[in-house]
Amino acid sequence: MVTSWHSAVWLHIGAGSFHRAHQAWYLHRLIEAGDNNWSIALGNIRDDATPLLNNLSAQGGEYVLETVTPAGERAYETITSVKKIIPWDAELSQLIAQGEKSATRVISFTVTESGYYLDNQFNLDQNNADICADLQGGCRTVYGAISHILQQRQRSNGGPVTLLNCDNLRHNGDRFHHGLQQFLTLRQQPALLQWIADNARCPNTMVDRITPRPSPEVAVRVKEQTGKDDKAPVMAEAFIQWVVEDDFIAGRPALEKVGVEMVKSVVPYEEAKIRILNASHSCIAWAGTLLGQRYIHQSTQTESICQMAYRYVTEDVIPSLSPSPLDLKDYRDVVLERFSNPHIQDTNQRVAADGFSKIPGFITPTLVECYQRGDVPRATSQLPALFFVFMQRWAQNQLPYEYQDGILDSQAVKQMFSAKDPIAEYAHDSKLFGELASKPEFETLLRESIAGVYQWLESAKQG
The missing domain is CATH 3.40.50.720 (NAD(P)-binding Rossmann-like Domain)
Known part of the structure; x- marks a missing residue:
């Protein structure tokens, strides 16, 4: 009306x-x-x-x-x-x-x-x-x-x-x-x-x-x-x-x-935006921060980081959202071009915020749907792996800025990282990962992906 x-x-x-x-x-x-x-x-x-x-x-x-x-x-x-x-x-x-x-x-x-x-x-x-x-x-x-x-x-x-x-x-x-x-x-x-x-x-x-x-x-x-x-x-x-x-x-x-x-319904537009734009944005911000970069455009222009976001969307998100009224590949390419804009000067700090809401809201649905169709979400698992290492740095007071998160339970996160097996604690968190928190295969995948993040950081340091 x-x-x-x-x-x-x-x-x-x-x-x-x-x-x-x-x-x-x-x-x-x-x-x-x-x-x-x-x-x-x-x-x-x-x-x-x-x-x-x-x-x-x-x-x-x-x-x-x-x-x-x-x-x-x-x-x-x-x-x-x-x-x-x-x-x-x-x-x-x-x-x-x-x-x-x-x-x-x-x-x-x-x-x-x-x-x-x-x-x-x-x-x-x-x-x-x-x-x-x-x-x-x-x-x-x-x-x-x-x-x-x-x-x-x-x-x-x-x-x-x-x-x-x-x-x-x-x-x-x-x-x-x-x-x-x-x-x-x-x-x-x-x-x-x-x-x-x-x-x-x-x-x-x-x-x-x-x-x-x-x-x-x-x-x-x-x-x-x-x-x-x-x-x-x-x-x-x-x-x-x-x-x-x-x-x-x-x-x-x-x-x-x-x-x-x-x-009549925003669902297809919303899903494309949240999973392709918002989740990729967070991926780039967490990864860029781990490399010591300040701005989103720097991180998007870093080939290994851009490749992570590109693979995540291409391999896992597009199959999850197809068919769609949007051209999802074109949407992906436009999003990455927007993130590369050096004139925006958008900070990794701003985009990295609120990870404890963004994992369940933006990322876990794609993980779940990949398993439901019989695929292993290797590309998507990189995102929670990056966040794990990012929060590990936070727990060690090694982030280059103050991390802002409206639902951050500082004590619980520090306890997780001082536990005997922090990755197991993280993988079993149903607030973050819903039904996947009880799946051994998801824990195994997360361990592999976190190890991959450490390897990537090591090679970036040497390169």
């Missing part, structure tokens, strides 16, 4: 670079085309974006987006779709006030894989400290924030609303909806659960645009090229894609007019 209201609001929670280079860009393009019916209100759950929000507020919500092609062609655009900046406070009172308004028709959010707080069965992790706090009425997580907003909306007759995930989790709308249902069941809020069933939709989406953390050089180039002294610029690659299930309960912007693919 494409319905437009004058001054309809799209509330976005998560003030990071990705939203400002992606969803905000599409809505800006719609405004540029003459459709002024929608605008963005931008806020954050945590106070870590307060300086950015202050800078955006001082600039009236406007900022410059720099994009760059693999050939180094840069373009600059002032994004105008963010019309309201919501200041952070510990109770999220202003965010909740915006969310409950009937003019707010879509509430979207970007959280990392770990920000869903789901276990390997995709159920809510009730032992997590932030979830426990929110079950007591807090608002540290997306579940706490959204439940407060919807509760107020129910009380004030704010009307129906679409909740839109904009991140890399597979089946993100379904997973979030399930987590929210479990959260509200634990909070014993049956009336709100019924209200959501009647008044909310959670479409699945697939998003894609490489968006590194902006370096100080971005602001310098923006000043040189546009004359603007921008305190909140963002940069991204030129490539962009957004695939959305067309299931909006309270109307939506005419996103199809600016290149968004509105579809």
Whole structure:
């Protein structure tokens, strides 16, 4: 249903670079085309974006987006779709006030894989400290924030609303909806659960645009090229894609007019993106870090690393995803070209993050499907092998940067590496490997692959 209201609001929670280079860009393009019916209100759950929000507020919500092609062609655009900046406070009172308004028709959010707080069965992790706090009425997580907003909306007759995930989790709308249902069941809020069933939709989406953390050089180039002294610029690659299930309960912007693919099911697009792009990205970041490299493009341009990613996709992923509406070989080649872009300056540190969510989410499904069709997933097993050696370096304080992971259990990982047989402990971790954790043949394969990683590192050192 494409319905437009004058001054309809799209509330976005998560003030990071990705939203400002992606969803905000599409809505800006719609405004540029003459459709002024929608605008963005931008806020954050945590106070870590307060300086950015202050800078955006001082600039009236406007900022410059720099994009760059693999050939180094840069373009600059002032994004105008963010019309309201919501200041952070510990109770999220202003965010909740915006969310409950009937003019707010879509509430979207970007959280990392770990920000869903789901276990390997995709159920809510009730032992997590932030979830426990929110079950007591807090608002540290997306579940706490959204439940407060919807509760107020129910009380004030704010009307129906679409909740839109904009991140890399597979089946993100379904997973979030399930987590929210479990959260509200634990909070014993049956009336709100019924209200959501009647008044909310959670479409699945697939998003894609490489968006590194902006370096100080971005602001310098923006000043040189546009004359603007921008305190909140963002940069991204030129490539962009957004695939959305067309299931909006309270109307939506005419996103199809600016290149968004509105579809019945995102599954084939999502699977290709998560397994080909996201998993390869992680593979390259872990491998590059082990070689002492800082940037993704350096690592992708290292032949042995690129070959690992290429083999993984070609030998194991493409057979798993065929047939597909996408040309998977072409998609693979475009992805590797994008990763090779030296002008993005995307860091291995950013891409290597959240491995404990990425292994079960991005990589284990391909391992499982290879075994199911009678193949040994040698190429895919390189990825968890790289992560094992990467985390071994972390446990020994030998990583060149601070590793960030929302569900990292530091004590458990250090215990694993001090165990008599760390590889056995790793291979038997059902949170990472699901049903494969009980298969001796998988443990054997992982041992071979980890030994292969050590050999590769040794030969790289000598070469």
